Amino acid sequence: MDGDRRYPGPQVCREHRGHSRRCTGAVLMISKVGVIGAGSMGTAIAQSISRRAGEVIVFGRRQAVVDSINRDNCNSRYFPGLRLNPNIRARLMGDRLDVVDCAAVVIAVPSSEVRSIVSAAHEDLAGKFLVTVAKGLEYPSLKTMSEIIRDETGNPNMACFSGPTFADEIAYGHIAGATIGAGGDPSLRATISDLFGEFILDFSDDIRAVELCGVLKNVYAIGTGMWDSVYSNHNEHYTFLNMCYKEMCTFLRAISLDEGIFTKFCCFGDFNLTANVDKSRNRTLGLMVGKKIVKTPYLESGVTFEGSRSVKGIIELAENHDIDMPIARFVYDVLSGNNNVRESVDGLIRKAP
Ligand SMILES: NC(=O)C1=CN([C@@H]2O[C@H](COP(=O)(O)OP(=O)(O)OC[C@H]3O[C@@H](n4cnc5c(N)ncnc54)[C@H](OP(=O)(O)O)[C@@H]3O)[C@@H](O)[C@H]2O)C=CC1
Ligand SMILES: O=C(CO)COP(=O)(O)O
Secondary structure (H helix, E strand, O other): OOOOOOOOOOOOOHHHHHHOOOOOOOOOOOOOOEEEOHHHHHHHHHHHHOOOOOOOEEOOOHHHHHHHHHHHHHOOOOOOOOOOOOOOEEEEEOOOOOOOOOOOOOOOOHHHHHHHHHOOHHHHHOOHHHOOOOOOOOOOOOHHHHHHHHHOOOOOOOOEEEOOOHHHHHHHOOOOOOOOOOEEOOOHHHHHHHOOOOOEEEEOOOOHHHHHHHHHHHHHHHHHHHHHHOOOOHHHHHOOOOHHHHHHHHHHHHHHHHHOOOHHHHHHHHHHHHHHOOOOOOHHHHHOOOOOOOOOOHHOOOOOHHHHHHHHHHHHHHHHOOOOOHHHHHHHHHHHOOHHHEEEEEHHHHHHO
């Protein structure tokens, strides 16, 4: 679907899409939003938000991408076939970010980059509504992205956005559900709900639990890819999927303040999307490592494999809560070079709860 070629300015929500439960039909008052990261998720979120805000500024680190967006309304590196809305502008990332007129800023870079980028721009981000879409865990601090951002900016107005949300499908305007993790500030939740009004939203006050769902599901996507590289039948796939979800829920029961987290988009929805669909980079990594197509230097591939970066932290976080995570340990073990995947998988079956 091409983006809107003409832009009438802040519009009444797209009721005809019928999926924007949260949208009140009000014309949005948010004039400008910043998006840090001109990759797949940054571009997709910018395209969605651009239909609900006056202008979206995307910050990218490649001049060619910035030029492509500004000259051709297209991110030629990530979505060469997609016409971006004309109210999306791009700027080259520097240490400082010119977000002075932005009411809200979305952080959409890989988790490994969040601290350095936010630290450099901490003065620019103070006083803004900040939303992270990154699904990672910092090591060895074991901090989530919102915790890092709060560390670096001191800004309490933090939210996270997480759910079954493949960027390409968002970019082309398909329906998606997502969880907004945000503290109790009503104006923050209202603003974020408006910004993401094209999505079907659910909410949680426990922002850390929402973020950890996004971290965990990536680990189990890799694990399911590894399992499926050995076992190819439906019964075997869904048996393992259930084992993964059981381990994930054990962890979440220990850390989540939100008793309803298990049925939220950030949890059940994203866990299933990423573990079952080959479009997932994490699942694909598990399949490729399981089939011995790639060995561990894959991290230099430039592809964003968030689960491989966070699995060690998840295991340590679980140990801090006296929780055993045999599947997460299996994933870490295989990613660390133990390439007898079948033996490792069969070991999981013997230990299955
Ligand atoms: N893609 C998806 O479907 C979804 C992704 N997410 C999450 O979004 C986050 C971002 O990932 P995603 O967009 O997918 O990854 P991509 O690899 O598609 O894009 C990453 C972007 O970050 C940029 N980048 C990397 N390092 C730096 C840096 N040091 N300074 C500035 N920019 C940098 C890259 O620049 P360059 O192009 O120059 O390499 C690229 O534009 C991840 O945590 C991911 O889990 C969440 C939901 C869905
Ligand atoms: O988080 C995602 C979908 O919700 C994207 O998953 P991958 O990073 O595995 O591609």
